[in-house]
Amino acid sequence: MTATLTPEVEAADRQPTPPSSRVRLRRLWDRLTPFGFLSPTLILLIILMVTPIAMVVGYSLMDRVITAPESNFVGFENYVEVLTDPVFATAVKNTIYFAGVSVVAHFVLGMGFALMLNSPILSHRLKAVFRTIYILPWLFTIAIVAVLWRMLLSPNGIVNYLVTTFGFTESSVEWLSDPNLALHAVTFINIWSGYPFFMISLLAGLQGIPRDLYEAARIDRAGPIKQFLHVTLPQLKPIVISMALLDFIWTTQQFALIWMTTGGGPINRTEMVSTYTYKLAFATYDFSVASAAAVIVLVLSMVLAFFYVRHQKSRD
Amino acid sequence: MTALSAGAPVAAPTRADIVRRQRLKKIALIVALVLGAGFPALPILWMLSSSFKTNGEIFEYPPRIITENFSFDAYQAILTDPEKLRFFFNSYFIAGSVTVLTLIVAVLAAYAFSRFQFPGKRIINVMVISVQAVPPITLLIPYFGLVVALGLYNTYPGLILTYMVFTLPYAIIMMTGYFNTLPKELDEAVKVDGGRPFTALWRVLVPVSVPGMVSVGVYTFMIAWNEYLFALTLTRTNDMRTVPIGIQLLMGQHAYEWNQMMAMSVLGSIPVLVLFLFFQRYFIGGMAAGAVKA
Numbered sequence: 001m002t003a004t005l006t007p008e009v010e011a012a013d014r015q016p017t018p019p020s021s022r023v024r025l026r027r028l029w030d031r032l033t034p035f036g037f038l039s040p041t042l043i044l045l046i047i048l049m050v051t052p053i054a055m056v057v058g059y060s061l062m063d064r065v066i067t068a069p070e071s072n073f074v075g076f077e078n079y080v081e082v083l084t085d086p087v088f089a090t091a092v093k094n095t096i097y098f099a100g101v102s103v104v105a106h107f108v109l110g111m112g113f114a115l116m117l118n119s120p121i122l123s124h125r126l127k128a129v130f131r132t133i134y135i136l137p138w139l140f141t142i143a144i145v146a147v148l149w150r151m152l153l154s155p156n157g158i159v160n161y162l163v164t165t166f167g168f169t170e171s172s173v174e175w176l177s178d179p180n181l182a183l184h185a186v187t188f189i190n191i192w193s194g195y196p197f198f199m200i201s202l203l204a205g206l207q208g209i210p211r212d213l214y215e216a217a218r219i220d221r222a223g224p225i226k227q228f229l230h231v232t233l234p235q236l237k238p239i240v241i242s243m244a245l246l247d248f249i250w251t252t253q254q255f256a257l258i259w260m261t262t263g264g265g266p267i268n269r270t271e272m273v274s275t276y277t278y279k280l281a282f283a284t285y286d287f288s289v290a291s292a293a294a295v296i297v298l299v300l301s302m303v304l305a306f307f308y309v310r311h312q313k314s315r316d
Numbered sequence: 317m318t319a320l321s322a323g324a325p326v327a328a329p330t331r332a333d334i335v336r337r338q339r340l341k342k343i344a345l346i347v348a349l350v351l352g353a354g355f356p357a358l359p360i361l362w363m364l365s366s367s368f369k370t371n372g373e374i375f376e377y378p379p380r381i382i383t384e385n386f387s388f389d390a391y392q393a394i395l396t397d398p399e400k401l402r403f404f405f406n407s408y409f410i411a412g413s414v415t416v417l418t419l420i421v422a423v424l425a426a427y428a429f430s431r432f433q434f435p436g437k438r439i440i441n442v443m444v445i446s447v448q449a450v451p452p453i454t455l456l457i458p459y460f461g462l463v464v465a466l467g468l469y470n471t472y473p474g475l476i477l478t479y480m481v482f483t484l485p486y487a488i489i490m491m492t493g494y495f496n497t498l499p500k501e502l503d504e505a506v507k508v509d510g511g512r513p514f515t516a517l518w519r520v521l522v523p524v525s526v527p528g529m530v531s532v533g534v535y536t537f538m539i540a541w542n543e544y545l546f547a548l549t550l551t552r553t554n555d556m557r558t559v560p561i562g563i564q565l566l567m568g569q570h571a572y573e574w575n576q577m578m579a580m581s582v583l584g585s586i587p588v589l590v591l592f593l594f595f596q597r598y599f600i601g602g603m604a605a606g607a608v609k610a
């Protein structure tokens with residue numbers, strides 16, 4: 001204690017110059033303080049984000065990475081291989097359909113349920129009960145959702161019992177292995193599991209709309225539909241846009257649901273960019289080409305993220 | 317005059333009419349809500365019901381919700397199998413560790429973002445936000461190389477560290493938002509008394525931020541509990557597998573034991589359901605804040 005104090009006392013005795021250097025040191029220390037608090041985050045981001053991205057870009061320009069001891073620089077050869085692969089084109093198309101339809105359905109269902117749950121007619125307790133029920137699918141792990149729907153949609157499952165009993169079809173349907181149905185089926189499962197996230201955000205948004213806007217609309221003799229179109233929707237627009245972008249980004253990255261229901265089959269009908277890349281790496285062990293696919297997926301996601309961040313900034 | 321008013325009752329609805337209309341509206345709404353609730357609830361009800369059946373009854377015609385062989389056998393099979401219990405232990409341990417570590421790192425970072433001005437703040441902030449959009453599949457291949465090179469393949473730290481990349485950005489953004497709602501005078505007072513910034517954070521901000529930390533914690537736990545891709549790729553032996561992978565293994569092992577899969581699904585959903593029921597308010601607040609402000 002005293003040892004550390006002495007230099008300070010000495011410095012104080014030698015009046016003229018030292019204080020300024022001490023002040024400067026103090027200022028430097030102050031300036032470094034925020035970086036001290038940020039250092040764990042920065043270290044983690046460098047190890048787990050910057051380095052891996054640099055690595056994957058490096059891999060994508062080499063051949064035989066990871067599997068062979070020596071690999072050579074091959075330029076954009078791996079990219080050419082991915083971009084000319086018809087399966088990759090299919091995967092992109094499937095991913096866009098899967099994510100696009102999911103986002104629209106999440107919005108429609110989320111909005112419908114949120115409007116019902118926001119009605120002032122119902123008591124708070126009743127609303128809380130229904131809200132809990134409507135959130136349920138979102139609380140189940142995607143692996144569980146996948147197993148559950150495999151059981152429900154199995155050839156002898158309850159869904160087939162219902163469609164045959166009520167006469168929609170003659171015989172049971174192979175929802176997940178029929179090439180014409182599989183993509184719709186996995187999209188439906190994703191819709192089921194993902195709408196609550198939209199619903200909750202919209203519910204919060206609905207509660208934030210000032211009441212007098214509706215009063216004013218009512219004075220102008222606007223009916224419920226007009227109130228929805230001219231008050232509710234414009235007020236929720238910023239939330240809807242950011243939710244839709246976020247949902248689209250996340251859905252394009254969906255892996256577990258596809259992997260555990262169809263595995264990308266039958267005959268690539270449900271292949272997504274995520275399953276395509278995974279198979280290249282961990283089924284065919286072609287890590288170089290897989291890295292090229294991974295970088296392409298990254299670039300596409302970053303384009304979407306750019307719009308998301310720009311939208312968020314414009315709201316601040 | 318009397319004839320006119322009798323002929324046009326619509327012009328002036330009585331109180332009773334309004335009350336009746338309100339009640340009709342309410343009934344219609346409740347009917348709609350009950351019907352709509354079938355969409356989320358029926359599949360889950362079927363999961364629950366199947367977990368109490370014998371495997372032979374899962375696909376019986378016609379299907380029944382409760383069968384005469386109603387039993388806890390499937391649960392017993394799961395809960396007495398040490399390999400399956402290990403899946404649960406792994407999931408709890410990993411998700412718990414990720415939650416604690418994420419909260420510590422995020423609170424420190426959020427304090428810097430909320431209370432300091434420094435060069436590079438905007439860039440770091442944009443970096444944190446855009447990390448959320450980096451696809452896991454892009455990181456999978458280099459992580460695989462990195463984790464193997466660091467000797468972390470098939471270990472807890474390997475999974476815990478990689479999960480933090482996905483939990484941190486959201487946690488930092490939410491905690492920063494929470495700190496921003498607290499008046500700066502709170503921590504200024506500590507500094508005037510000669511306290512260091514860390515004292516201000518630890519003694520003043522953290523205690524009043526418990527609600528924010530709970531929502532971040534619950535959300536983080538959920539992300540870690542649900543993770544699938546990295547758990548699948550960065551572990552090899554069954555003693556390191558988590559619940560989502562365990563369920564998948566169950567699917568591959570023998571002929572499908574659907575009742576056991578459903579029992580394990582129910583057991584695997586309990587932690588998140590319990591967290592949700594207890595912290596519903598924080599949870600919904602957190603989800604909404606993430607969407608409204610993030």
